[in-house]
Amino acid sequence: MREDRRQLRRNETVREILDTALEVMAEEGVAGLSMAETARRMGMRPPSLYQYFPSKTAIYDALFERGMRETVGVLEPYRAELSRDPRGALLAGQQATVAWAMAHPVLAQLLYWRPVPGFEPTPRAFEPAVRQLELLRAALRAAVHAGQLSPAGADEDGVALYTSLTAGVISQQLANEPSAPVQEGRFTRLTPTAVDMFFHFYAPEESESDDSDLRGRRTPAAD
Template sequence: MSTAPSFDRRARRREQTIDEILAAAVRLMEAEGVAGLSLSAVAREVGMRPPSLYQYFPSKMAIYDALFRRGAEAFRDVRRETVRTAVAADPLELERICTIEFGRWCMANPIHSQLLFWRTVPGFTPSPEAYAPAQETMEDLRGNLRAAVAAGLLHPDAVSDDGIALYTSVTAGVLSQQLANEPDASYDDGRFTRLLPAVLEMFQQRYAPPRG
């Protein structure tokens, strides 16, 4: 007799339990702060004894790592879906649309945003597996800016390491200010998020294409 159906049920139950644990962790971080998470509190939230929780996550850092990975995957997928469905006249317009969607995603997912873009947890470093989707997103960004360079819309230095660092610094900085000062505002009404188009114009002016 095949044991596959039984194995599949156990695997599904395990994944469901992992989902419940991570959702509970997010709720607790929303109330207590990202760095204030404790395994005992997570266990109580899901009605589980701490030793049972260790069967799924051996440490608090493992929970942070799983949430980082899920956040990185979600943001990568949102960006790629935006690229797939956007109607844009040129690569710069497409990148503007992607950056706005980045802002909306960050406002809707503040806990994941703090893990992804700000060092809010002392001692936490994502594993290579958790960080891989974030690297894919950076390559997607670089590819889109390369297309803008090829179209004569940006200087080639825009895709240098300094150019990418500047782009991510100014865009993430706007979102950091928004989440720190007006976390409950909508993306459209935020005092800082409204500045995002201006920030993108500044980047484009800094890396304007060479004349002629």
């Protein structure tokens, strides 16, 4: 299974192609990626790219997978804290995710929106997304277990609502104020507030309080 020199060099080139493609997308838009332009910037002729990627879609797919792996990787450092303080870990993870998205707006758009006409990620590229969702659900369950969250906060709706909060803050910031620093962005700076709002809504019932039945209910009757 050893990677010999040839293979190493090849992987380096693959990485360089993806990096260059990201540069092109940053300037021309996510949907504006061009194989020819990518090749030119690398000092290559366009046909040579096809030795590494069989099509433009393949490049998008590789970038999608890279982005997904990176967002999952961003959460890794906070897994350890999950057993001590799940809520703290969730907030830290949320802030790290939002910060990553602002630092990598092109990848974030590829992941959170669907800006490229013909492109659908392959199952292989999508797999990290599944793991990320499982990780989030596990974290929310840990918060329930620690008495920081009502059980409804970790069920299907709770998870969906939490991901909507993430997507909402990131989408608004990217669409309206893409180059603001995370701490100052009109939307990204509200990340802790959003997490608070979530935990407040799904606050666990306190036995000594008598209006607790109003909180953390699964789906309030509000039609």
